[in-house]
Amino acid sequence: MVGMDMEAPLPAEWAEARRRLELERQGNEVLQGQVDRPTRIVAIGGGTGLPMVLRGLARRATPKAREPGIDITAVVAMSDDGGSSGRLRRQHGALPPGDIRNCLVALAGGKNALKDVFQFRFGGARGLAGHAVGNLLIAALAELKGDFMEAVRMSGELLGARGHVLPSTLASVQLVAQMHDDTEVVGERNICRAHGRVRRVTLSPRSPPPTDGLLEAIYTADLIAIGPGSLYSSVLPNLLVDGVAQALKETRALKVMVANLMTQPGETDGMSCLDHVQAVTDHVGPVLDAVLVNGTPPSEESTRRYARRGSFFVATNPRDLIGAGVVPVQADLLKAGSRIRHDSRKVAACLLKMARSGL
Structure with missing residues (x-):
């Protein structure tokens, strides 16, 4: 799952980053060998990215011989x-x-x-x-x-x-975006239509209360998957709910961002994988432990077709991610076919391996 050649391999740096992360997580029940209960996975997002993750996990949810089941909790943005x-x-x-x-x-x-x-x-x-x-x-x-x-x-x-x-909340919330040209756009639909570079998003009202059970799910999870999906309109709104950022900082769960494959026109134009990670950090602080990134480039024909729509492959530099304090985990995550999409089975397999065995 690790060390695909998107760039020259960095085994020593990767090993050290992983060693430090595992030392911080030694209190995790799964890593101590207590695997007699379901693996608890919380998936955070919205749009089309979150259902992709859930489909893969749901296929693995039934317990099998020598393998526990999965307790899946999906956390969904409510700003649509x-x-x-x-x-x-x-x-x-x-x-x-x-x-x-x-x-x-x-x-x-x-x-x-x-x-x-x-x-x-x-x-x-x-x-x-x-x-x-x-x-x-x-x-x-x-x-x-x-x-x-x-x-x-x-x-x-x-x-x-x-x-x-x-x-993520039962409050009636609106998404508010501060754009790079210093204008403010209110409403997810309007933000998607604005076709400007987003600098920051907030919720109105600010810090709405979390839904009952949300914070407990975060604190008791083995792994928390954040994304993929529209960074500013599907992923970040969940993290802006009151108490969520603090819970993510305090939980012993492994927190993994599932990186987007392609940029989203009008929302993440020109953004690299590191830029996505930095956007999360800028909004809620350093909550991510690792980033699951695709290590297999799509076909040239597919990339050209997407480029005509203004969507480009998200660039990933493992050394930059390590420098930002997150561990890059690379794997073949592409779904077969002409469309550039995540394969839900591959993503689920990677997340489960990390949840049960660490990095």
């Missing part, structure tokens, strides 16, 4: 104000259900007809047009029960989700 979720927020005062829905579906096991129902989106131009059935169901259950978390729990039960999904 576009599409179906945005309409439900504006018209009904609902919390945004879209990313929650995608995570529940990702955790649903095997062939499940309800997954298709949850993901079905109405066509047309009026009324229900554009709404996903799962969004409507979660919003309806929340209104019926007067409890958004109960709606999430019931939806997960219907789907047979192999894990838990937690909104």
Whole structure:
């Protein structure tokens, strides 16, 4: 899993960085050999990146001989104000259900007809047009029960989700971005449309309260996966919830950023892997232990096609990452095919290996 040739190997530096990290984590139960309980993994993010991680983990969630199961908790950003979720927020005062829905579906096991129902989106131009059935169901259950978390729990039960999904906060929040030209943009949808370089994001209201159980999940995890996904609109909003940054600093869990494969036009233009790490540090301090990066370059044809859309391969320099205090872990993470995507099985395998055996 380690030492692919994106750059000349740095075995001595890598070994020393890993040794220091392992010494700091000697209190971790898994590393002490107590593997008679499920491996606890918390995955933080939103958008399409988080469901990718969850799909891979869900396939490994059932305990096997000589291998414990996995206790999966997904932590989802709640600042989405576009599409179906945005309409439900504006018209009904609902919390945004879209990313929650995608995570529940990702955790649903095997062939499940309800997954298709949850993901079905109405066509047309009026009324229900554009709404996903799962969004409507979660919003309806929340209104019926007067409890958004109960709606999430019931939806997960219907789907047979192999894990838990937690909104990072139950407050109604908006994402606010300070751009490099000193302008301020309010709302995730507007930020995505602004096509300017983001300097910093905050939540409004600032430091909203965490959902019950979120901080406990962070403190008791064996590994916390952060990303991949839209850095400023899907990943960082979770870390800005009250208490989350402090919990990440204090937990004994291994904290791993799953690096994005490609830059996102209008949001992370020109940013390297180190820049992504630095953005996290700038917002919440030095909370990352390691970065899981792809070590296999995509085909030239694929990179040219993405370049025409303004998206480029995220550059990674292991020496720079080590200098920033994080351990680079390289592996072949690409999914086969013409699209440049993470392979959920490969990502899950790497995360599980780190959670159970360290770096």
